[in-house]
Amino acid sequence: DVKVTQSSRYLVKRTGEKVFLECVQDMDHENMFWYRQDPGLGLRLIYFSYDVKMKEKGDIPEGYSVSREKKERFSLILESASTNQTSMYLCASSFEGVNTEAFFGQGTRLTVV
């Protein structure tokens, strides 16, 4: 059974903290994505990685960075968490190219207080 695993389902952090969200996939996918999902806005792409150590900014990269040191793992880093980063964060992965199915993790609901 294919799987994308996010390290936490729920997370509460304080303003100014450095936050790490981890995502691991076991399907040998080249592509990995981090999205945030907010009511009325749908999914918005934060960062995309198409290979180890390769990354591209998505639509809303400000305040975030990413790391992909191994093919199976893609980390999202909030350098200094702020309350407007309270959201649902979803990781996804897929094979390279177009018309390939994306597989999603269970999501991490992050609250910054």
Place this chain on the structure above:
Amino acid sequence: KNEVEQSPQNLTAQEGEFITINCSYSVGISALHWLQQHPGGGIVSLFMLSSGKKKHGRLIATINIQEKHSSLHITASHPRDSAVYICAAEGYTGNQFYFGTGTSLTVIP
């Protein structure tokens, strides 16, 4: 400006009813995806289609490329179908997706 529009935003149906969710898009696409998100957050891919029609169990997805429109139908709806259904248009590169804001479906027994 939203590249992908879904309707309705919210839908309540009685068990057994036939349900249709609509998706219109304004960009060129390589494929159209339908996703399902249950309470708790996890997203599952239901369909990926670039033409015609696909069927999986009680779910049917259709796409009209000329009209830039897709529909998701659920026949004989059941309370376990209650979820948010998301339409996503895939562009011509591997990382370009345009997401609708989702349709929240509640099926009442």
